[in-house]
Amino acid sequence: MKHLNKFLLASLCILSFSTMQAQDDDNPWALGLGINAVDFFPTGEDAPLGGYFDEFFNTGDHWNILPGVSRISLARNIGAGFYFEAAGSVNQIDKYGDEGWDNLSYYGLDGTFNYSFRNDANAGWFDPVIGAGGGYTWIDENGFGTVDGTVGINFWFTDHFALTVQTIYKHAFDDDFDSHFQHVAGIKFAMGGKDTDGDGIYDKDDECPEVAGLEQFNGCPDSDGDGIEDRQDECPNEAGLAQYNGCPDTDGDGVPDNKDECPTVAGLAEMNGCPDADGDGIKDSDDECPNEAGPKENNGCPWEDQDNDGVLDKDDECPEVAGTAANNGCPEPTVEVIEELNEYSRTILFDLDKATIRSESEETLQAIADIMKEYSNTIFHIEGHTDSTGSESYNEKLSRERAASVREFLVNAGIPENRLTSEGYGESQPIASNNTAKGRQENRRVEISLDKEREMKENATQEQDTTNQGGM
Template identity: 85%
Template sequence: MKHLNRLLLASLCILSFSTMQAQDDNNPWAIGIGVNAVDFYPTGEDAPLGGYFDEFFNTGDHWNVLAGISRISVARNIGAGFYFEAAGSVNQIGKYGDEGWDDLMYYGLDGTFNYSFRNDANAGWLDPIVGVGGGYTWIDEEGFATLDGTVGFNFWFTDNLALSVQTIYKHGFDDDMNSHFQHAAGIKFAFGGQDTDGDGIYDKDDECPEVAGLEQFNGCPDSDGDGIQDRLDECPNEAGLAQFNGCPDTDGDGIADPQDECPTVAGLAALNGCPDADGDGVKDSEDECPNEAGPKENNGCPWEDMDNDGVLDKDDECPEVAGTAANNGCPEPTVEVIEELNEYSRTILFDLDKATIRSESEETLQAIADIMKEYPNTIFHIGGHTDSTGSESYNEKLSRERAQSVETFLENTGIPSSRLTSEGYGESQPIASNSTAKGRQENRRVEISLDKEKEMRDNQGGM
């Protein structure tokens, strides 16, 4: 019997050690300690006739109870409400039916598959159970196998601690039919749930099982400590306000920093959080006159157009002289002016078959230069022409050199080279017949026009 007792204790130790090693499993474990009572009435040998539950609660006459802890159990949750429970018990039998016996030692090892009607650990405190299994029982030196059926209740005080009561009917398979009831009561402690992120909240209850969090947020984190869990916080690393979904409002203007284009300076919602000191509807960062109200078209500065030509002074290259927008506020020569220039240019004389300007034409060229200076933004084009006398290539060369001579003279009077272009067209653009001396004389000329193409290119290049 001593050997059997040691075997029982060793078995219980192994089971207990196994549970400690399994605390990281997903399904929780439970260990129970308590007392048991064995009742051989009315199912034992020579027991009186009657049903199985006759005098079921006659504890004084039929129940065998051993003082102290007499039953230890270990259980593991399988899932879907099922769990397996292994139990070891010890007792002392002095009552067998209506007979009194010398105290006989009772040992039991049992394993049952139980079903809990409290499927969810948070479903309530009352937990009815039923189960079926088998075991082996020893009475002194005699042992026999049993088929076990269990009914009982767990009363959960917390998710981990419960009062457990149950009755097990053990049907014996020996010739003596040592079938009996065993009643048990004790404390059950559940443990061993998995906590992947180590935040003290089991994965089954943790809404963020892979990231350490807080109990108040069901295991989810609040990195910036603003009381808004990260998964609902649009600014999880910056403490903010609930009204802004966890984002801060540094300048206190009622606009959250992510939507505030000026987050450190209080501003207006209409300007995405930026200030407008002069109230002209242009935010200060884009207002060239932040303390002086002006229209947006003028970048926040007041309108100024001294020459009243419709071009603001800030954009007007000739602010004191009325001009055109196309010429950046500067005046453009009219058709009459161009005609006047050409009347002068037709009187320019060159040495015979040369590009050298005769001295008597210098006064004419100076008059042309004076007119050009009245239009400082205008680009003038000088075109050289000849009659048809001589070869075409010679005439083209001579006309180009004469046009360049006029351009050089005008530059020497102070006209910027950027405002002058020249080209020779030879005999290709006659204005009179080359068959008469008078016509050939008219064709030998210099013409001045506006170079709009170069002016447009220059304006585009400067944009």
């Protein structure tokens, strides 16, 4: 035991210096003090030793225990539940399995990397630990290296104090030396502070522990330096005024920028900070005529109707030609025009029992197309009719195909497809008696009318598209 006092003195000096450095650097450390017991028996060796874990808790026959503090350790947290622990221990060996020894001195220096299943400082009182490492052991004057494996439990009663129990298996590298178990029981003190964000304020006192901040705000930041901490600053990245909760008022109109829809131009509070140059109650950004007062219904512009047809120019697809509201301000064919179209259409000739248009009718169809082009917003409906000769189904099919042939000719002549519809009515709508040759001839005809229902739907769709585009 002549080296015992020197060993303890040296260990305490090293630990005192390390602890002082740790406190200066604000690093988390743990100091452990305890007693240790060395047991050679349950190591799987030959007699007088036993097999692995034989009589593992036979303290009276096999454990070598030195009364008083015989082990001291220092642990340093690495992160994510891992920490490194360095330990020094002393003991006196007088039991070697089932044999006795003559009070041999025992010294051990060990270092292990450990994992705590508690996995976070101050996160629970029950703290199982496993670890692995290595060390060097002296028995009397003989020294040898070991590979160490350890399991233990820390019982944390406070954030800084724990009881600890631990078992270490030390496997000797050299067969001439003896593997053994070392059991430890003691206390552990956690030292140093945790400062996650590195702002000099410990996490326990830091109201914003993961973001570097200022002491005057209990560790919380003031990113824009306006004297208002970010948590209470509605504009944390722009220096502002306390009266606006940390937001600036760039244009000085009394509306802070975060609520000002026009932050660089002075405006009115009732317009959310935007100006209304003509005073018509519509902010300039929404006013199509910002310097002329006008009603909201006309987007801030005064009413204007160049052709005096009752349709405002903004809604008038033919603003310079008087038309009707139903036709978006464009003119509609009169009764006389429709009659003129039908005078032409009734002269259209087809091949016998076919939908093929005879060549002598092409000039007539071109005249119809020229008239239709004058009414670009009007949808025309082409009707095919027959006399009663033949079956009703055949007549309906033939009339539908003839109406479609006329529509196809007009499309090829330049009339948009969406401005033409066609249908065949067969013999269902005669205009003369089918009992005479003259009457049947009059019933075999093509007529043109206005497709008002289709036109209304078309206009409604266009208005909806315009509304949707305006809202985007």
